[in-house]
Amino acid sequence: MKNDLNDKQIQILEVAQTLFAEKGFDGTSIRDISKVAKINVAMVSYYFGSKEKLLESLVLYKTSGLNEQMIHLIDEKLEPFAKINKLIELYINRLNSDRGMYRILHFELASKKRVLELPSFSEIRKANLKSLEVIIKEGQDQGVFRKNIIIPLLTPTILGTYFHFQMNKPFFEDILDLKTEDAYNNYVKTDLTKHIQQTIKALLINEN
Amino acid sequence: MKNDLNDKQIQILEVAQTLFAEKGFDGTSIRDISKVAKINVAMVSYYFGSKEKLLESLVLYKTSGLNEQMIHLIDEKLEPFAKINKLIELYINRLNSDRGMYRILHFELASKKRVLELPSFSEIRKANLKSLEVIIKEGQDQGVFRKNIIIPLLTPTILGTYFHFQMNKPFFEDILDLKTEDAYNNYVKTDLTKHIQQTIKALLINEN
């Protein structure tokens, strides 16, 4: 269920996503947004109430529907490792397609000051965690994954690796000699994804 | 080589670190800093030239000396896994003690807009990477680590896992039932550290 946002509101959210991702929340002014979105400065306050509320709307708008994909994945008939690998791919695709969004979450949600209590957002994360749990348990029941796995720490490793790579783009472009945007994105989709899959697999197998 | 900073400058940097970490670079005003540091508003511009330059000074001030510890570690007589484990511990200790600083790096360096070209900073990272390479190669030569390891992707996994955990503190406090600050910090030092060590170990061993 997408929220009931009209075209102009969606347009504002898209622009906001881009700019927030580029320059951070504080670094982006309502005027910046209105200029790029070619709307009146007052529109943001008019539609969303405030800049803060705009961020909340953006988060909810972009994260809704994330969980359905996971639930769908659970039901698929796949062997455990294939399922985990597909899950990681799914994560990275999602992260990549809404890259701006997740950079914002990573940035702005971290700041304790920013209230952004968004109970619904916290629930989305818990639901995701639950789905992951189901998949892991399945693998354990089949005797494929080892028993004592701290499931909540898997997400930090998956997402953390991806984010750290993305957030230090200039450094890795340099170090890995990825000269074009495409080369970089391609590296993420192939090598980085494989690295994360390999990491998680090793972690799920290895007994000590 | 510490820079030639006088007491007042250092005091400003310490305050800046705290505030930047709490509220981000854009969210912190020179007035905030000058108020907490009990100095004149003009002092920051006077000493550092600009707010941007203050950030640069802060980064250089705090990251200098990071590499010595690593070089020292390389020379120690330890078996490969012990060395890697100690390296991870060293990273996390460092990250923990200057928590504010690394949050800033994570936050503000990501922003492409922020120039912060800091060539010296990039060199520090490269030096760190080199040290890691030495340790890994050592393990490979001893036949303990597998051959085809993409070394530059190890840091994203180590640091990324740590950062993702730290940046989503409220969520993990909730999910892992860590009710006090101490409980949380303790979890980082023991369980999270062990998780990262385990992850890297599994990755270094596992052939597939």
Add this chain to the structure above:
Amino acid sequence: MKNDLNDKQIQILEVAQTLFAEKGFDGTSIRDISKVAKINVAMVSYYFGSKEKLLESLVLYKTSGLNEQMIHLIDEKLEPFAKINKLIELYINRLNSDRGMYRILHFELASKKRVLELPSFSEIRKANLKSLEVIIKEGQDQGVFRKNIIIPLLTPTILGTYFHFQMNKPFFEDILDLKTEDAYNNYVKTDLTKHIQQTIKALLINEN
């Protein structure tokens, strides 16, 4: 002659009176009014033309019919002092019942900037003055009031005393130890009214 205002217009006027009285004309926004009156923001402009015109309508709506009571009083068979006393009572009752209205008049009409030329309003006041004149003359003809009375200055003393008391409510509550709203209102209706009556009486008798 009541104006031809429909129910919704009257409702808006009543809300406007309350809010203007509480927060002043400039301090009250059309949005405030529309929110309380549960009407659309555009309604005010639609019905009254502008916020300024709304004030004008309000004044006319509330002051109409004020004069009839006076004319009725003139015709009553009462001795001069009783008539004056009754007049003062009538004034204060009126002022009290439409307290908000008169606060507005006192506030907003004073502002020279506010055009509010309202010729009809000026005429109401002149009519009131004429009525007062009739009563005074009557008393003078009967030899009860002294001759050289500057009648236009009586209203400032009557109304001014009342307003000054009402506008400094917090001060007089404190000074006269009037702890409740009721105690205050009661003081106005008895002691303050008596004070004003006494003042005017003394003024009408005393020769020098």
Add this chain to the structure above:
Amino acid sequence: MKNDLNDKQIQILEVAQTLFAEKGFDGTSIRDISKVAKINVAMVSYYFGSKEKLLESLVLYKTSGLNEQMIHLIDEKLEPFAKINKLIELYINRLNSDRGMYRILHFELASKKRVLELPSFSEIRKANLKSLEVIIKEGQDQGVFRKNIIIPLLTPTILGTYFHFQMNKPFFEDILDLKTEDAYNNYVKTDLTKHIQQTIKALLINEN
């Protein structure tokens, strides 16, 4: 003891007084003030903290020293009526010279919303009341004034009459045929003052 305000601050206060008196507090913008005072918009916030605080500063600046004149009057060797008359003259002169100021007090203090708690201001008023009490008691002791006078109600009559006259200037200009500014001011200084003095005198004598 005047406050420690520099020339520019005083200049701002004078301009603010004029504009607040003309257009009210809400009706006057910081921009209006800065334009007339030919200072930067930011100066008001810089010097006074906020618009609200500017008003407070203005009130304190203008009302300080008001009480000294009264105390001086008390000590003068004059017969009771002469003293009261002089007191009224003193009031009106003061009101006239800082006309703007008192209009502001009348306007803005009335609004309950406006905090303006200014304890010192309330004390000034109480001190004034005390001085008036001394003078009245003196007259009563000499057997010149009647006994049962409600002293706190004298001020509303004195000031209320003056204010009501001033606040309805257009009306009284019309009614009393005072065609020029000078004619009006002159009427206040002579006829209106005499009317108030006469009123109070009558009130202090008349037994019923």
Add this chain to the structure above:
DNA sequence: AATGAATGAGTGTTCATTCAT
């Protein structure tokens, strides 16, 4: 060497009003 005064640009937000429907 250090600072208080000052400023212009920019912040998020609210305003009364207009207009297409």
Add this chain to the structure above:
DNA sequence: CATGAATGAACACTCATTCAT
């Protein structure tokens, strides 16, 4: 007839920085 959408202008205020001293 009535209104939701939309807007440009204005609002109080904060910003990083400059500069005379």
